[in-house]
Amino acid sequence: MAxxxxxxxxxxxxxxxxxxxxxxxxxxxxxxxxxxxKRYKEAMDRDDVKAxxxxxxxxxxxxxxxxxxxxEVHKNGDLSRLPDVSVDLVVNTIEDGKKPSVAAIQGLALxxxxxxxxxxxxxxxxxxxxxxxxxxxxxxxxxxxxxxRLPRLVGLPKAIEMMLLSKSIRAKEGKEYGLIDxxxxxxxxxxxxxxxxxxxxxxxxxxxxxxxxTDRLCSLxxxxxxxxxxxxxxxxxxxxxxxxxxxxxxxxxxxxxxxYAGVLKEAKVFKELVxxxxxxxxxxxxxxxRATSKVPNVTDVGLKPxxxxxxAVIGGGLMGSGIATALLLSDISVIIxxxxxxxxxxxxxxxxxxxxxxxxxRSISQEKMNQALSLLSGALDYSEFKHLDMVIxxxxxxxxxxxxIFADLEKACSxxxxxxxxxxxxxxxxVGQKTSSQDRIIGAHFFSPAHVMPLLEIVRTxxxxxxxxxxxxxxxxxxxxxxxxxxxxxxxAVNRTFFPYTQGSLLLLHLGVDLFRIDKVISSFGMPMGPxxxxxxxxxxxxxxVKGVFASAFNGRTFESDLVxxxxxxxxxxxxxxxxxxIHEKGSKPKxxxxxxxxxxxxxxxxxxxxxxxxxxxxxxEILEMVFFPVVNEACRVLDEGIVVRxxxxxxxxxxxxxxxxxxxxxxxxxxxxxxxxxxxxxxxWEDIYGGFFKPSKYLEERAKRDLPLSMMNLPExxxxxxx
Ligand SMILES: C[C@H](O)CC(=O)SCCNC(=O)CCNC(=O)[C@H](O)C(C)(C)COP(=O)(O)OP(=O)(O)OC[C@H]1O[C@@H](n2cnc3c(N)ncnc32)[C@H](O)[C@@H]1OP(=O)(O)O
Numbered sequence: 001m002a003x004x005x006x007x008x009x010x011x012x013x014x015x016x017x018x019x020x021x022x023x024x025x026x027x028x029x030x031x032x033x034x035x036x037x038k039r040y041k042e043a044m045d046r047d048d049v050k051a052x053x054x055x056x057x058x059x060x061x062x063x064x065x066x067x068x069x070x071x072e073v074h075k076n077g078d079l080s081r082l083p084d085v086s087v088d089l090v091v092n093t094i095e096d097g098k099k100p101s102v103a104a105i106q107g108l109a110l111x112x113x114x115x116x117x118x119x120x121x122x123x124x125x126x127x128x129x130x131x132x133x134x135x136x137x138x139x140x141x142x143x144x145x146x147x148x149r150l151p152r153l154v155g156l157p158k159a160i161e162m163m164l165l166s167k168s169i170r171a172k173e174g175k176e177y178g179l180i181d182x183x184x185x186x187x188x189x190x191x192x193x194x195x196x197x198x199x200x201x202x203x204x205x206x207x208x209x210x211x212x213x214t215d216r217l218c219s220l221x222x223x224x225x226x227x228x229x230x231x232x233x234x235x236x237x238x239x240x241x242x243x244x245x246x247x248x249x250x251x252x253x254x255x256x257x258x259x260y261a262g263v264l265k266e267a268k269v270f271k272e273l274v275x276x277x278x279x280x281x282x283x284x285x286x287x288x289x290r291a292t293s294k295v296p297n298v299t300d301v302g303l304k305p306x307x308x309x310x311x312a313v314i315g316g317g318l319m320g321s322g323i324a325t326a327l328l329l330s331d332i333s334v335i336i337x338x339x340x341x342x343x344x345x346x347x348x349x350x351x352x353x354x355x356x357x358x359x360x361x362r363s364i365s366q367e368k369m370n371q372a373l374s375l376l377s378g379a380l381d382y383s384e385f386k387h388l389d390m391v392i393x394x395x396x397x398x399x400x401x402x403x404x405i406f407a408d409l410e411k412a413c414s415x416x417x418x419x420x421x422x423x424x425x426x427x428x429x430x431v432g433q434k435t436s437s438q439d440r441i442i443g444a445h446f447f448s449p450a451h452v453m454p455l456l457e458i459v460r461t462x463x464x465x466x467x468x469x470x471x472x473x474x475x476x477x478x479x480x481x482x483x484x485x486x487x488x489x490x491x492x493a494v495n496r497t498f499f500p501y502t503q504g505s506l507l508l509l510h511l512g513v514d515l516f517r518i519d520k521v522i523s524s525f526g527m528p529m530g531p532x533x534x535x536x537x538x539x540x541x542x543x544x545x546v547k548g549v550f551a552s553a554f555n556g557r558t559f560e561s562d563l564v565x566x567x568x569x570x571x572x573x574x575x576x577x578x579x580x581x582x583i584h585e586k587g588s589k590p591k592x593x594x595x596x597x598x599x600x601x602x603x604x605x606x607x608x609x610x611x612x613x614x615x616x617x618x619x620x621x622e623i624l625e626m627v628f629f630p631v632v633n634e635a636c637r638v639l640d641e642g643i644v645v646r647x648x649x650x651x652x653x654x655x656x657x658x659x660x661x662x663x664x665x666x667x668x669x670x671x672x673x674x675x676x677x678x679x680x681x682x683x684x685x686w687e688d689i690y691g692g693f694f695k696p697s698k699y700l701e702e703r704a705k706r707d708l709p710l711s712m713m714n715l716p717e718x719x720x721x722x723x724x
Contacts (some may be wrong), residue, residue, distance in 0.1 A: 005032075015050065016049045020061075021056075026063060027065070028113065029068070050202075052097075059186070060107035067138065100122075101121055103123045110134055119149070126183070129170065131171065133150060138282050139243055141273060143271075164230060164233070178216060181196070211259035227248055242273065243276075250266040285655060288651050292649050292653075293473070295473070299470065310332070310335075310389050311475075312335040312385060313335070315393065315394040319422055321351045333377075337381075382408060390418040397426060423445070426549075455481065455484065485645065485649075486643055502534075511611075515600065517623070533582060562607075632671040639699060650666065679700065681704075684696055
C-alpha cells in the first residue's frame with residue numbers, strides 16, 4: 001500500500017497540486033477518496049493556496065472508482081463500503097469550494113475519474129487521453145454526478161451516446177464538444193493547468209460550475225424527444241438490463257428538476273443498481289476476463305515472450321483467411337499456403353473481402369487495408385517456411401491430413417518455429433503423433449469469423465512448453481483477442497461445454513417441442529439467437545463433422561438424430577443457400593419456414609422418443625432449463641477434469657466464444673445463482689424420464705449434496721485431475 005496515496009504540493013505560485021497515486025490506473029479506492037477529502041480540506045484552509053490542480057500519478061488521471069469495492073459489496077451486501085463522493089466531495093468540496101480546481105488529465109479519465117474532473121472548474125488534457133463514462137458496462141450508472149454534468153458540458157445527444165454505449169472519446173473530440181478546455185502536450189500539462197487555475201482564481205477566466213450550466217441543454221420538449229428515442233434504443237441494445245433505463249431516468253430528473261436534484265436521484269439509484277444481479281454478473285466478468293492472463297507456471301516464472309513477426313497459415317478457407325486477416329491487421333506478415341493456385345487465389349480474395357468489409361463498416365481506413373495486404377503473400381509449398389516464427393494450420397478436420405502436415409512442417413521449419421493447429425475438436429497429441437516436436441505443438445482455436453470473434457482458446461498438452469504458451473498468449477493479445485489457456489480434450493473447454501446446447505435443443509424438438517419456440521426462449525434469455533438459427537448461420541457442415549466425434553468421446557450422453565441429414569437431403573444448407581429452418585432473404589430478417597415441419601416430423605418419427613408417441617408439455621422455463629442444465633453439467637465435467645485453470649476462465653470463455661450473456665456472468669456463475677441443488681434435482685428427474693443425456697455428473701452431485709458452489713473446483717479432499 002506504500003504507493004497508494006494522495007499527495008499535495010504547494011508551489012510558490014500559490015497553486016496546490018493534488019496527485020492521486022494508486023497503480024496501475026489510479027483507481028478511486030476508499031483510501032484515495034479519504035485522502036482527496038483531507039488534501040482538499042488542507043488546501044482550502046491554507047492561506048498560501050489560491051487554486052488547486054487535480055491530477056494523477058504515472059501518466060494517468062484515473063480509471064474510475066475502485067471496482068474491487070463493488071465485488072466486496074457483492075460478497076457481503078454492505079453498501080456502507082460505498083463512500084459519499086457525489087455530494088460530499090464533488091459538489092460541496094470541489095465544485096462549490098471557495099478555491100477553483102482545474103483537472104490536469106493524462107492517459108485516461110474514466111468513470112469516477114472523469115466525474116471528478118467534471119466537478120473541477122476547467123479541464124486541461126493531453127491529446128491521447130481517453131475520456132469516458134463506461135459504468136453501464138459494469139451494470140451501474142455514473143455515480144459521482146456524471147449523469148448530470150456530462151449532458152451540461154457536451155449536450156444531451158453526445159452525453160447519452162457516451163453513456164449508453166460506454167463510448168470513450170479522445171481529448172481532441174472532447175475539446176470540440178466542450179468537455180475539455182484546452183489540449184496541450186504532456187510537457188506543458190501542469191504549467192498550463194496551474195496558470196489556468198490562477199486565472200480563474202484571479203477572475204481572468206470564468207469560474208464555471210458544470211452542474212449549474214444550462215447553455216448546452218436543449219428545451220424540455222426537445223430533451224423529451226431525445227430521451228424517448230434513447231429509451232427505445234436502450235430497449236433494443238440492452239433488453240434484459242436495467243441500468244440503461246435507470247441512467248436515462250437520472251438524466252431526465254436533472255433536466256426537469258435541476259442538476260442538484262439529478263445528483264441526488266443518481267446517488268440513490270446508483271446504490272440500488274450496485275446490488276442488482278446485472279451488476280453482480282458484469283463486475284464478476286470484468287475480473288474474470290482479466291484473470292485469464294494469469295496462467296500458473298507460464299506467466300509467473302519470469303519467461304519473456306519472443307517476437308512473433310512472420311506467420312504462415314495453412315489453408316485459406318473460412319477459418320484460415322479469418323485468422324490471416326486478424327494477424328495482418330496487427331502488422332504481422334502472413335504467408336497463406338494452399339494446395340493449388342485456385343484455392344490460394346480464393347483464400348487471398350476472402351482476406352481482401354474481410355478487410356474491405358471492415359473498411360465499409362469504417363472499422364479501418366483504406367490505407368490500413370492496403371498496408372495489411374502488403375504484408376500478405378501466398379505459397380503452394382514449404383520453400384519459404386525456414387524463417388517463420390509460427391505456423392497455424394487451419395485445414396479440414398481430418399486426422400491423417402493434419403498429421404502429415406505437421407510431419408512436413410517439422411522438416412521445413414526452423415527448430416524454434418511454433419506449430420499451432422486450429423482444430424476445434426481433435427486431440428492435440430494425435431495431431432502431433434508423427435513428429436518429435438510435441439513441446440511446440442499447441443492449439444490456437446479461433447472462433448468464426450476469426451477476425452471478429454474475441455476469443456482465442458489456447459490448447460496445451462502435458463508436453464507443450466510454457467514458452468510456446470506464453471508466445472501464443474502474446475500474439476493473441478497483439479491481435480486483440482482474449483487468449484484463454486485450456487487443457488486438451490475433445491472439444492476443448494468451449495465446444496465441449498456447449499455440445500449439449502445444440503443436442504439438448506434437438507432432443508427437445510424430438511420430444512415434440514416447437515423449434516421456433518425453443519429459439520425464442522433461448523434468445524429471450526440473452527443469447528444473440530436461438531440454437532436452430534445459429535445452425536442455419538453456421539451451416540450444417542460443422543454439425544455433421546463433429547457429431548461422430550462427440551458421440552464416440554462422450555458415449556452415452558449424446559443425442560443423435562437424422563434431422564441434419566434430412567435437411568441436407570431436402571436441399572437445405574442454412575443461410576448459405578437461403579433455406580434452412582428459416583428462410584433467409586438478402587436484406588430481411590430470417591423468417592420461420594413452415595415447410596420444414598414435414599422434415600422435422602419424419603426425424604421425430606425415426607427417433608421415436610416422445611413418451612407414448614405424444615409431444616411433451618413444457619413451460620418456457622423448462623425449455624430453458626432443459627437446454628442449459630445439460631450445458632452446466634458438461635461444464636462441471638470440464639472443471640472436474642481440470643481443463644481450465646479456474647472456473648472463472650470457463651465463464652469468460654463461454655461469454656467470448658459462445659456469446660453467453662455477459663450480464664449473467666458466465667455458465668458457472670449463472671448456475672451458482674440458480675443453485676446446484678436445484679439443477680441436480682432437475683437433471684436427475686429428467687434422467688429417469690428421458691435417459692442418460694441428462695445424467696448428473698459426479699462433480700455436480702457432490703456440490704449439490706454438500707450445498708457448495710460449482711465454482712469451488714478443489715474440495716479439500718478431492719483429487720482433481722488437472723490437465724494444466
Ligand atoms: C461511481 C463511479 O461512477 C463508478 C465507477 O467509476 S466504475 C469504474 C469505471 N471505470 C471503468 O469501468 C474502467 C475499467 N477499466 C478499464 O476499462 C481498463 O482496465 C483500463 C482501460 C482502465 C486499462 O486497460 P488495460 O491497460 O488493458 O489494463 P487492464 O488489464 O484492463 O487493467 C490493469 C489492472 O487495473 C485494474 N483496474 C482497471 N480499472 C480498475 C478500476 N476502475 N478499479 C479497480 N481496478 C481496476 C484491472 O483489474 C487490472 O488489474 P490486474 O492487473 O490485477 O488484473
